[in-house]
Amino acid sequence: MRHGGRFALKAAAGVAAAFFAGSAHAQSSVTLYGALDTGVLYTSKTAGATAGQNAGKNFSLIEGGLTPSIFGLTGTEDLGGGLKVSFKLESGINPANGGLADCNGNLFGCQAWVALDNQYGTLKAGLQYSPFFLALYESDPRGFSLFGSSVVNYVDNALATGAFSPNSVSYTSPELAGFQGSVMYSLGGIPGDFQAGRQYSASLKYELGGFMINASIFDSNAGGNAQTPVQSALEYEGRTIGAAYKIGPVTMKLSFVNYKVSGSFNNNVYGGGLDYLVTPALDMNAGVWVTSDRNQTANHSVLGALGATYFMSKRTSLYAQVGTVNNRGLMNTGISLNGALYGAQGTTVAALVGLRHTF
Template identity: 55%
Template sequence: MRSQHRCISGSFLLGALLGSIGITAHAQSNVTLYGIVDAGILYTSKTRDGATGANDGRQIGLITGGSSASFFGLKGTEDLGDGLKAIFQLESGIDVSNGGFADSNGNFFGRQAWVGMTGGFGTVKAGLQYSPFALSIITTDPRSVSYFGSGVPIAIGRVLVTGVYNANAISYTSPRIAGLQGSAMLAMGGTAGNFQAGRQYSGRLNYQFGQFTIDAAMYSGNPGGSAASTPTPSTVAFSGRTIGAAYRFDALTVKAVFANYKIAGSFDSRVFGGGLSYDVTPAVNVDAGVWLTRDGNDSNNHSIMAATGVRYSLSKATSLYGQLGFVDNHGLMDTGLSTNDALYGVKGSTFGADIGIRHSF
């Protein structure tokens, strides 16, 4: 999800930033400032009224994160010898349209805030982090988890950021052996006297053979716990399952994925997705995807979403993009086209488009 991260650990700017938040960069450490700034103009032919669920008319406006989230972060390593390293990562979401927080749990470092160790044994991390389930979805999404017209608005629309940004979490990822890598995570709720409140766990298996990848993961989460008090609650009660595959033929990548979001007292969303991405030239990429969502509790609730996009890279760090999408909702299904500003849709057909600019550093 990131491009070229430029290490600036020796610069005055980074030293000042680290000093302002109480972090010291030692000579034997390597600290990197990285991020993405993404802004776009979004149009949708229908807009959902949050109070009534009815169509509130067309909309057009500036949004943050049309193609991907806007964020900045700090990550670092310290070589401890014998192949062992200490690692950390802090990451904050940014709303480019107004300078506030976005695409996180609403806290300052609401995307990632963890410390860990890595070596020949694998990697252990403790703190706020992505779940193995989320990382599997990221790997197999047909449109590379674009924030417009992909599996992202479907997932966030069902469970908000539960399963993505997991507080109180400890995880282990194994080394890759014969193409196979596994990972597991346990997030403890943090409520005295109630070990089940906010408890979340997830597991993942990833297999790579040449240009072929297959990825499967599960997630189980309970409501409550200390993470329920974050500005964007991250302990919605749900269980998730996913399996997906990808194959790269030189400039062409083809992906297919199935995901299930079973929410207590709500939808049992079963999502079937597929699509492709093609590098027309080193600077131009086009992609397309289709997602069919059905409610296992009521077959009358279903939707189909299709989207396509083109990205033109002005440099390794800066690109322009344009995307077109369509969604058709039936029954009570409310699939939206965009994670930001169009997360939920209305009954019937909605068309949308966005154009924007994305810069990574």
């Protein structure tokens, strides 16, 4: 639905020693990378100015039908002794009009961070994906396709909050006996008010062979000094548990997510589906997500989608996707992050064909 300490000196010295021991002069590299993704979207209904209203059928050229269109810079430097420093600056772009798109609306609104990495884990600071957002990606059978996947439900519920977390410091552990954990804390930056804009998230994942299970939490407060064009300081709580199992070319995934937005709604989302790599050049996947408002169960929706991607080369792919969403009560779940983020009441059928190229 829409919605509107301090640390002991010895401990600090220990952490610094762990990350900086063995530092030396090193090799470095910087890479320019990106992706352009655009497609033609058809929807049998379009959300109108009033929630739930149907504004009619629509054909539109959209960016990011399968994945966001982006460009960025990334680099690493080997400091010696197993220690590396890395950075990433990433922006969303709209190939349809040349403007900014997706992410939080800023120039480098997707990612902007610097990190230290060694055998003890990765320490990262800056604008980054929250562990909660990454856990949802791991349990999505459609790989966070911007059409008909759990990322549509995510943005419908939380907008950019937790997807692109500003003022953040995170730590991700190395993998130990199949387990890997991650924690993140975002500072609001408001003098005298440590709660405004504060975000925190944590996740834990276990993998064994083709099996994966994860769980994650997210909590955020409104406010802070990092207001962005796309709302990224919504006050909400997120909880999820997901699982995946891979058998040969087939991967099956299941997930449960709860989004609790302050003063608004409390949505449970149950999802599942599978991905089938038919040939090295053809991938097909499907997923279904059922959303129910715990505060008012008459508000519910069902979103389903099927997609096929043909890899013309390592960098270029053609794709086609079809899907449907049915909204009841006050629910207005959309079907496409771009062009149909919110949906009208009743059943909407949609189709999308597009081209993606990476560089």
